Amino acid sequence: MKDLFCKRWKAVLSVIFGIVIFMICRFLLCALMNYHEQSHLFRWTGFYLRDQLSSWDGFREYLVSFITQFFYVEWLGALLIALLAVGIQQVVWRLMHLLGLGRSWLYPISFVPVALMFYYGLIPQHYRDNADFREIVEYDYLMRTHQWQAIAEKSAQAYPQSEHGIRVTNHALAIQGRLLDEMFFYQQTGPKGLLADDQQQEPLTYYALSDIYMHLGFINESERLAFNAKQSLPNHHKSGRAFFRLAETNIINGNYTIAMKYLNYLRSTLYYGSWARNWLEKLGDETYTEQQYGNVRRRRTTQVNHLIAPDKSIMLTELVQQDSTNRLAMDYLLAYDLLTLKYERVLEHLQWGEQLGYYTQIAPRAVQECIMGSWLLFHPDATELPIPISKDVYETTGTIMKAIAMARDFNDPSFNEPPFSQSYWHYRIMVLRQKLSTTP
Amino acid sequence: MKQIIYLLLGIICLVGCNSYPEQPIESDKLPDIVPDYVGVEIPDGIAPLNFYMADDSVDLLDVTMVGAKGGELHVNGSYADFDMEEWHELTRQNIGDSLVVTVCARRDGIWTQYRSFPIYVSNDSLGEWGVTYRLIPPGYEAWGQMGIYQRDLASFEQSVIVDNRQMDGQCVNCHTPNRTDPQQFTFHVRGPHGATVVSINGQTDILEPQNQSLGGGMVYPYWHLSGRYIAYSTNNTHQNFHQRSNRRVEVYDESSDIILYAPDKHEILLDSILASKDGLENYPVFSPNGKTLYYCAAQRVDSIWKNYQQVKYNICRIDFDPQEGRFVGTPDTIVHARQAGKSANMPRVSYDGRFLLYTVCDYGCFPVWHPEADLWITDLQSGEAYPLTEANSHDAESFHNWSLNSRWIVFTSRRDDGLYTNLYFAHVSVDGKVSKAFRLPQRNPKEFDEETVCSFNTPDFASGPVTISRQQLYQKIMSSDRQGHTLIKP
Numbered sequence: 001m002k003d004l005f006c007k008r009w010k011a012v013l014s015v016i017f018g019i020v021i022f023m024i025c026r027f028l029l030c031a032l033m034n035y036h037e038q039s040h041l042f043r044w045t046g047f048y049l050r051d052q053l054s055s056w057d058g059f060r061e062y063l064v065s066f067i068t069q070f071f072y073v074e075w076l077g078a079l080l081i082a083l084l085a086v087g088i089q090q091v092v093w094r095l096m097h098l099l100g101l102g103r104s105w106l107y108p109i110s111f112v113p114v115a116l117m118f119y120y121g122l123i124p125q126h127y128r129d130n131a132d133f134r135e136i137v138e139y140d141y142l143m144r145t146h147q148w149q150a151i152a153e154k155s156a157q158a159y160p161q162s163e164h165g166i167r168v169t170n171h172a173l174a175i176q177g178r179l180l181d182e183m184f185f186y187q188q189t190g191p192k193g194l195l196a197d198d199q200q201q202e203p204l205t206y207y208a209l210s211d212i213y214m215h216l217g218f219i220n221e222s223e224r225l226a227f228n229a230k231q232s233l234p235n236h237h238k239s240g241r242a243f244f245r246l247a248e249t250n251i252i253n254g255n256y257t258i259a260m261k262y263l264n265y266l267r268s269t270l271y272y273g274s275w276a277r278n279w280l281e282k283l284g285d286e287t288y289t290e291q292q293y294g295n296v297r298r299r300r301t302t303q304v305n306h307l308i309a310p311d312k313s314i315m316l317t318e319l320v321q322q323d324s325t326n327r328l329a330m331d332y333l334l335a336y337d338l339l340t341l342k343y344e345r346v347l348e349h350l351q352w353g354e355q356l357g358y359y360t361q362i363a364p365r366a367v368q369e370c371i372m373g374s375w376l377l378f379h380p381d382a383t384e385l386p387i388p389i390s391k392d393v394y395e396t397t398g399t400i401m402k403a404i405a406m407a408r409d410f411n412d413p414s415f416n417e418p419p420f421s422q423s424y425w426h427y428r429i430m431v432l433r434q435k436l437s438t439t440p
Numbered sequence: 441m442k443q444i445i446y447l448l449l450g451i452i453c454l455v456g457c458n459s460y461p462e463q464p465i466e467s468d469k470l471p472d473i474v475p476d477y478v479g480v481e482i483p484d485g486i487a488p489l490n491f492y493m494a495d496d497s498v499d500l501l502d503v504t505m506v507g508a509k510g511g512e513l514h515v516n517g518s519y520a521d522f523d524m525e526e527w528h529e530l531t532r533q534n535i536g537d538s539l540v541v542t543v544c545a546r547r548d549g550i551w552t553q554y555r556s557f558p559i560y561v562s563n564d565s566l567g568e569w570g571v572t573y574r575l576i577p578p579g580y581e582a583w584g585q586m587g588i589y590q591r592d593l594a595s596f597e598q599s600v601i602v603d604n605r606q607m608d609g610q611c612v613n614c615h616t617p618n619r620t621d622p623q624q625f626t627f628h629v630r631g632p633h634g635a636t637v638v639s640i641n642g643q644t645d646i647l648e649p650q651n652q653s654l655g656g657g658m659v660y661p662y663w664h665l666s667g668r669y670i671a672y673s674t675n676n677t678h679q680n681f682h683q684r685s686n687r688r689v690e691v692y693d694e695s696s697d698i699i700l701y702a703p704d705k706h707e708i709l710l711d712s713i714l715a716s717k718d719g720l721e722n723y724p725v726f727s728p729n730g731k732t733l734y735y736c737a738a739q740r741v742d743s744i745w746k747n748y749q750q751v752k753y754n755i756c757r758i759d760f761d762p763q764e765g766r767f768v769g770t771p772d773t774i775v776h777a778r779q780a781g782k783s784a785n786m787p788r789v790s791y792d793g794r795f796l797l798y799t800v801c802d803y804g805c806f807p808v809w810h811p812e813a814d815l816w817i818t819d820l821q822s823g824e825a826y827p828l829t830e831a832n833s834h835d836a837e838s839f840h841n842w843s844l845n846s847r848w849i850v851f852t853s854r855r856d857d858g859l860y861t862n863l864y865f866a867h868v869s870v871d872g873k874v875s876k877a878f879r880l881p882q883r884n885p886k887e888f889d890e891e892t893v894c895s896f897n898t899p900d901f902a903s904g905p906v907t908i909s910r911q912q913l914y915q916k917i918m919s920s921d922r923q924g925h926t927l928i929k930p
Contacts, residue, residue, distance in 0.1 A: 045891075047887055047891050051891075197681075203582070218683065219684075220681060220682055220683055220684060220688060221681065221683070223688075224579075224580045224681055224688070227577075227579045227580055227582075228579065228580055228581055228582040230577075230579075230584075231577055231579050231582035231583055231584035232582045232584065233584070236584050236585040236605070255858060255859075257856075257857040257858055258857050258858055258859045258860075260857070261857055261859075261860070261889075261890070261893075264890045265890070265891075265893070300684055301683055301684050302684065303683065303684060306682070306683045306684065307680040307681060307682060307683070307690055307745055307746075307748070308680055308681045308682075308683060310745075315683060318683075
């Protein structure tokens with residue numbers, strides 16, 4: 001073995017290099033690989049080739065898109081990058097030979113160019129330098145791959161710093177039915193950390209927003225945000241993920257002619273192609289569409305002329321009215337009420353949820369905290385609370401409300417410590433602090 | 441060696457030679473071709489009307505086109521791709537008559553011959569070099585790449601007038617020439633280097649995009665024939681989005697007025713008649729003799745995001761004194777759309793002064809997102825108003841313009857897929873009869889339909905190509921120098 005290593009140490013070194021690159025791409029940079037994949041769309045058509053080659057940088061773009069399409073399959077993308085890296089290293093070594101630098105002790109030098117290419121080519125500067133952007137990329141990857149538990153665990157390890165991270169965490173918890181219990185275990189930034197629809201967003205966040213709206217049943221909003229994602233890509237690239245969503249939303253809404261346009265666009269791609277070709281055959285087959293998207297279709301509101309309301313509570317209410325089995329929308333409605341500090345709505349929507357068969361055992365933790373605390377603000381007696389409160393919430397909320405009643409300064413650091421820091425009332429104090437700091 | 445050459449020639453022949461219909465099954469149906477050119481009327485000199493079959497299972501087409509006055513074309517391939525010179529020769533030969541088109545399509549090796557159909561070659565020429573338009577993804581808030589382009593209508597050649605990639609991706613819109621003259625045009629740039637560009641015979645002014653005193657950006661322009669004035673609307677525009685239904689976007693104005701800009705004096709006239717407090721004035725258009733201004737007008741409503749369906753526009757007109765550059769008298773309503781529960785927009789008077797062309801929809805001033813939007817004409821001699829039944833479709837017809845000889849119109853339509861607007865052309869006879877519209881020809885229409893993810897916007901005819909230096913224009917726009925103006929309130 002030792003002899004083999006001595007004789008073949010250069011080959012072994014290259015193999016180890018390849019394995020390291022593979023492991024880095026597969027496990028450390030899988031979110032970044034996902035980001036690259038969804039920011040390019042390679043199509044196996046003559047038109048695409050001609051179109052790309054018509055610009056001066058087109059050939060490089062064509063090659064990059066060709067490679068990134070394989071990132072759709074994580075291990076394959078990692079393997080391809082590893083093989084490319086080893087291949088380039090070998091070419092460099094051959095060149096060194098040709099230049100008379102082929103001495104064995106110089107062999108490690110042949111790794112330097114490809115290592116630099118890997119670092120600067122695959123990892124964009126804003127990813128290397130910007131922690132917020134890294135967080136957005138990582139949460140977006142987990143969101144796209146529906147790793148709800150991984151999102152919850154990631155947030156528990158380090159609270160998300162970006163509004164996007166908070167929004168994705170909220171959604172992952174909502175999907176798992178944990179949102180209303182755990183949403184104040186980490187810092188909330190307000191209703192936009194739950195649902196946002198304005199254009200003041202980091203373009204990458206459009207994808208996750210589109211997913212959230214899709215899951216809830218806001219199909220038109222999901223389409224809008226996917227379209228924005230498509231149009232916000234750097235260098236006017238196309239995105240398979242965005243086209244896929246646009247095709248989906250148009251199938252759901254019955255706009256088959258437009259869906260066909262997007263499906264035609266995708267059918268010549270490697271990884272979206274079979275899905276697109278299948279749908280091109282099935283377009284108009286209502287039985288098949290019902291099987292695939294029947295649940296989503298039923299979630300849509302039937303209010304045909306309603307525009308996006310500034311108050312998302314109205315829209316979420318319509319969703320629950322339309323489909324009372326839409327538990328996700330019900331949870332979002334209550335979470336939205338909590339984040340907009342609407343006590344009456346929390347109480348009203350809790351009762352509505354109970355009538356629909358939700359929260360029948362006991363109200364979710366954040367709702368209990370809100371209702372009990374708000375009650376205590378105006379009623380000294382905690383014996384006539386409007387809803388049953390669990391022992392744990394009763395004790396912590398009682399402690400918190402006493403401290404609030406006696407507080408002279410809400411900037412006191414003790415408000416950032418447990419039990420405050422993991423309570424609805426911490427969020428409420430944060431909002432109050434923000435108001436006070438912006439009021440002249 | 442010889443055998444190898446013969447073998448190769450044989451293979452080339454087998455691969456290269458097309459099959460031709462032999463004893464096809466005759467069908468009494470018309471062929472389902474895309475674009476739909478069945479029975480359309482075209483001007484001599486238009487680019488070849490290439491087409492393909494809507495049915496994907498067709499693998500080969502065989503098309504014969506016979507001129508009633510003589511001449512014949514024959515093509516065979518995956519789509520009908522006519523030779524440019526032969527096409528022009530055939531249409532020239534058949535002015536005032538028709539071309540009879542016979543389509544045979546092959547599916548699974550079996551040929552079907554469809555009922556022949558005519559394409560009429562009009563006696564009226566187009567009289568224009570081409571068209572200008574904007575290409576933009578028909579989206580919401582983010583647009584990415586867009587630009588203003590020009591297209592030679594006798595061929596498939598498209599070229600750039602401005603490309604937003606050269607201007608930090610800013611929005612460009614509303615390119616408007618003076619009576620199709622490429623030497624006089626205006627357009628807007630929205631963004632950090634926003635501007636209104638006015639170019640007259642090579643002299644280009646870059647104006648501020650908006651002025652607080654005007655209450656909004658300069659938006660929809662129209663030139664006075666003298667070139668001494670440009671009327672603009674100034675709009676405080678918002679957009680919102682439908683939660684459900686195929687109406688995706690709703691665009692509405694919270695306020696809008698009309699101003700008059702005099703490029704030679706750099707003066708802006710803000711007349712209270714066209715800037716009323718409770719009214720919305722929009723889409724100004726001069727009559728061809730320059731003595732009248734047509735425009736749309738509606739009453740403002742409160743909480744417009746809720747009551748947007750109550751805003752309905754009439755088309756009005758007011759006299760204009762070109763010598764003094766002043767509006768005279770009181771406005772007169774020409775199209776009472778509101779009484780009919782409708783909204784009339786985008787008036788355009790034919791250059792012979794005979795017809796008023798406009799878009800009618802259920803409400804509002806942005807019909808491109810309204811599937812019910814149709815084109816209408818009011819005969820300004822008789823007062824008769826009617827929809828362009830032959831040219832309209834089930835989906836939105838919106839922005840439009842006349843050719844200088846007043847015999848052709850160009851307009852945008854969403855009829856093809858309900859989202860991506862295309863350019864359509866229709867003939868208007870001297871007595872106002874409108875033909876079936878035909879789509880802007882493309883070299884390979886199937887590839888165009890599958891690959892293009894942009895909409896055509898704000899088209900107008902062009903008597904020649906715009907030849908301004910793009911680099912100089914980009915530099916001027918990207919600089920901070922902006923032409924000031926004097927505001928006049930009579």
